[in-house]
Amino acid sequence: MSLVLPVPAGASVLVTRPGPRVAETVHALAAQGVRPVVRPDATTSDAVHAQLRDLAARGLLTLDPQADADGADVVVRDPHGPVADGTPESTEPPARVGRVTLVGGGPGDPGLLTVAGLAAVERADVLVCDRLAPLAALERARPDAEVVHVGKIPRGAFTPQEAIDALLVDRAARGLDVVRLKGGDSFVFGRGGEEWNACVRHGIPVTVVPGVTSAVAAPALAGIPVTHRALTQGFVVVSGHVGPGDPRSAVDWGALARSGLTLVVLMGNATLGETAAELVRHGMSPDTPAACVAEGSLPGQRTVRATLAGLAEAALAAGVGPPAVTVVGAVVDALEQRP
Structure with a gap:
């Protein structure tokens, strides 16, 4: 059952008393086409403030500590506030062996979560979620399911991967059905x-539900195919988390510049200018069509198109931030655009 009631079309919504799972509330409203105003107060923790700033930067909410309830059509007290009932954890051994399911949730729209992925969410005892997962789908989780958010906010709060691994193993070792819900594909x-x-090393059964990767979905939703007959015979997906000049980068940018393939860069906003310059240095034309697709599939989706040489400046001018997918190649101009 949904914890956020259906909202009339066009209604303004104020969310008060945001809790540690406020992202779920915001995504449930976004699935109804609503961008709420959220009003934190003195009880709002630093961790929740960090979530709110991240969601606001992604265009999913408006943050206003002074918002007046009289100015909203609907006022919702965040139903996902902390719950502490004081029930001690059982020390009895589990009656069954638990399991972990790695669920790829797709680019963010809950409609792009697979049927198998949704079934896993509905049956889970524990849900361990990323910030880019389709959090609106948690409305379909069991009311008694434990939900743990372990997202990594860019240049902000994050949960170390080792802690996530330990969490999955711990809950499954108690005999629980654990779903690791991620954005895109795991x-x-x-x-x-x-x-x-990590699961295999500890004898925990683990399975995978593949997800729709944003590397293909975000461009498609923006009208950009990653392949197109007579233009390219393939595409390559690389991480732009570290730039070409970083010693941690193992990408052969020269080979990519000469490949004739569509180039899709994930996590590359901060290094976009450096990446473009490196591709041009290795022979790719500075006039190659390029695009950034931000918040693919979500209400705040927007696309910036430019030449390879001008994309970084155009994206900066448009205020495009992560999550965004960059596409470089003739396919960017392959489809006729609707007027």
Whole structure:
């Protein structure tokens, strides 16, 4: 059952007393086409403030500590506030062996979560979620399910991967059905392989539900195919988390510049200018069509198109921030755009 009541179309919504799972409330409203105003107060923790700033930067809410309830059509007290009932954890051994399911949740719209992924969410005892997962789908979780948010806010709060691994193993070792819900696909820069190995090392059964990767979905939703007959025979997906000049980068940018393939860069906003310059240095035309697609599939989705040489400046001018997918290649102009 939904914890956020259906909201009339066009209604203004104020969310008060945001709790540690406020992102779920915001995503449930976003699924109804609502961008709420959220009013924190003196009880709001620093961790929740960090979530709110991140959600506001992504265009999913408006943050206003002075918002007046009289100015809203609907006022909702965040139903996902902390609950502490004082019930001690059982010391009895589990009656069954638990399991972990790595669920790729797709680019963010709950409609792009697979049927198998939704079924896993509905049956889970424990849900361990990323910030880019389709959090509105948690409305379909069992009321008694434990939900743990372990998202990594860019240049902000994050949960170390080792702690996530330990959490999955701990809950499954208690005999619980654990779902690790991620954005995109668990094995496309999702560290799903590390989580798989952690489970196997501890004798925990682990399975995978593949997800729709944003590397393909975000461009498609913006009208950009990653392949197109007569333009390219393939595409390559790379991480832009570290730039070409960083010693941690193992990407052969020269080979990519000469490949003739569509280039899709994930997590590359901060290094976009450096990446473009490196591709041009290795022979790619500065006039190559390029685009950034931000918040693919969500209400705040927007696309910036430019040449390769001008994309970083255009994205900065448009205020495009993560999460965003960058596409470089002739496919950016392959489809006729609707007027």
